[in-house]
Amino acid sequence: MTEPLRLGIAGLGTVGVGVVKIVRQKAALLEARGGRPIRISAVCARSRVKDRGVSLDGYDWEDDPVALAQRDDVDVFVELMGGSDGPAKAATEAALRAGKDVVSANKALLAHHGQALAEAAEASNVVLRFEAAVAGGIPVVKALTESLAGNDINRIMGVMNGTCNYILTRMESAGLSYEEAFAEADGLGYLEADPELDVGGIDAGHKLSLLASIAFGTQVAFDAVELEGIGRVSIEDIRQAAGMGYKVKLLGVCRMTGRGLEQRMSPCLVPASSPLGQLDGGTNMLVIEGDQVGQIVMRGAGAGEGPTASAVMGDIIDIARGTRVTTFGQPSHSLVQATPARAGAAAPYYLRLTLLDKPGALAKVAAVLGEAGVSIDRMRQRSHDKETAPVLIVTHKTTRAALDTALAAMDGTGVVRDEPVALRIEKV
């Protein structure tokens, strides 16, 4: 195997440029470790004239990623364009059909079409790898697919969107409002073109669905992820959480339960002293719990040129070495369609309600909770602010169903203004 491994790189944004730099600057290292030279045959991106700060000399240019994917001098199609459909999907499918191995950083594509793509890869006897699609430089896909393959996985938890963690951290550390922290993240270029992908939890939900598939031998089911973004988390919530020893994190959790596959991505309270609670800024963290290995925690940069390119290169070097692992760790036909288990096990919840300042308002709220079977651990009414008063409640363990019943009935009390905020207190 001393023939060079020839890459076709589609997408020359941050990550693509990072990959080109590594291939150009580390030829000897890559050849020593991969066992053969790694070269770029051709590239493809939107603009041919843009200065990307790296030389593209010696690479053919393709305007069409599908044409790139099918070139005879491409062994590995490296998909760094992004997008769940459109050119990324067409080119990935074309590459697999043409018998090319594929390395992808595209979480949206895999979350929406992972099963079909895995089947296509196996039909062509090629591999489709995606370490860079989940948590940037953290080697969690490989750890789960390979290192921990002797485990039944009990639970995976993770903070997998650095932008959301940055916003929540800035709200806490600098006392910024959500809007201010959002604007700051935007100014730093941290947000996706469609910010809802970040702050709506969608991007992190994509990643969670990929890990769940590997962990539990199930078909990727992004649509079954219970998604809740961070847009309704207020500085008040963060302060109250801190006062109780918690931090607010956009936390992904997946577990296989007796009722089916639980996949949740939502803002949760986690103990401030836990590894997840201590995770500040744009960093990501994964917590994997296996029946044999116990708890493994992995922390690192979840985005950025170097970290994401590092993950892409890991997959490419695997292919250079001849490593062949199925997309989700077992044959795609053996991946089962899991029943979605909504709402998770019972847990305590943090609630913030805005009450109208009327006599008996608090009693009405307490009654509604009681009728739904939700019992109150702690309650605190803040000093009045014009005609409303915020009320903060920590419940005892309750099911989400019971809580939703209570929240739905709040409207009927006539004393609750705005939609209540309910944050799960997660045991980590």
Place this chain on the structure above:
Amino acid sequence: MTEPLRLGIAGLGTVGVGVVKIVRQKAALLEARGGRPIRISAVCARSRVKDRGVSLDGYDWEDDPVALAQRDDVDVFVELMGGSDGPAKAATEAALRAGKDVVSANKALLAHHGQALAEAAEASNVVLRFEAAVAGGIPVVKALTESLAGNDINRIMGVMNGTCNYILTRMESAGLSYEEAFAEADGLGYLEADPELDVGGIDAGHKLSLLASIAFGTQVAFDAVELEGIGRVSIEDIRQAAGMGYKVKLLGVCRMTGRGLEQRMSPCLVPASSPLGQLDGGTNMLVIEGDQVGQIVMRGAGAGEGPTASAVMGDIIDIARGTRVTTFGQPSHSLVQATPARAGAAAPYYLRLTLLDKPGALAKVAAVLGEAGVSIDRMRQRSHDKETAPVLIVTHKTTRAALDTALAAMDGTGVVRDEPVALRIEKV
């Protein structure tokens, strides 16, 4: 590849029993993930009659591990006996010569004979994998060898001996003396038969030397690891460190410097707020710094039946899948012999001296430090205790060479009783 992968397991201690249990209890999972059944053909251990709490029905018994390693019905020789020489070495060599893949948890064997064994594996076109030899269940060998192969590694740091970390944690949290914490760890069965392997830093040094080889493309050089155990760390040191915002950890550090390969395993002060500082009890942690990926932190159980067996199974499943990676991540002939760089870069140090209560004693010590070019950041003399007084000093950044010069001259002052304790303050 639907032929079963057939194992020969040598050593039925904690880890061996764990592996047998997984193979027996997870046949369907292993077959789905490995792509073929995984079976045990034969086993070998010291005692044939001992009740190990797991059935060995259906496995042949071999008294001689070399015979086990050479059996026709063994594809993978799983070496879980331990020991740097003797039967473990003979059987591993026999397996490699006989064309068997080898999965080993034996850090001592690999640290002492890694280069020769890697060459033997390549000569026979077989693989020698050893995830379980480093940090138990934490998939650090794979992360470094595969996931991060596109990085130039800047530094690896790690707490890799859970027993030492347990002792140091107990000294701090329960105020135990070193001797008391040692006795407690011994009572819990945490110590190796030769405790010096743990508390002398040897076991952790073995692990560090293996990671250094992968990270820097160098031949394993355990003899070049600067080793210092935890036996001279006192409760006083731990308290003083805590007062300054530090914790004492048996910390491994390796770096490639302009002067050569630095490998150190010694008790160090690390910031109490850092991930390494927060690591309590028997848990292990690795911090890998790559030029692309930045800092990756991995935490998990460093020992025990389940975690170590998980690592062994990861290697076995890799082999079942057909993954072939060279022992240290690149061909053994390409691994270079690194010049050892002793003593590391300049750093601040914590010193504890026991001074005789004589007039001018402190001035003499300060003069000796000054003459060696070691400048003092902070100094504190504790209240007198009979005829001696402990003096605690934090130096400004200094080289170990300068410090050693000063420490060597302390004896000549006639005012220093006992050997001074010097702990590096590591920037993590």
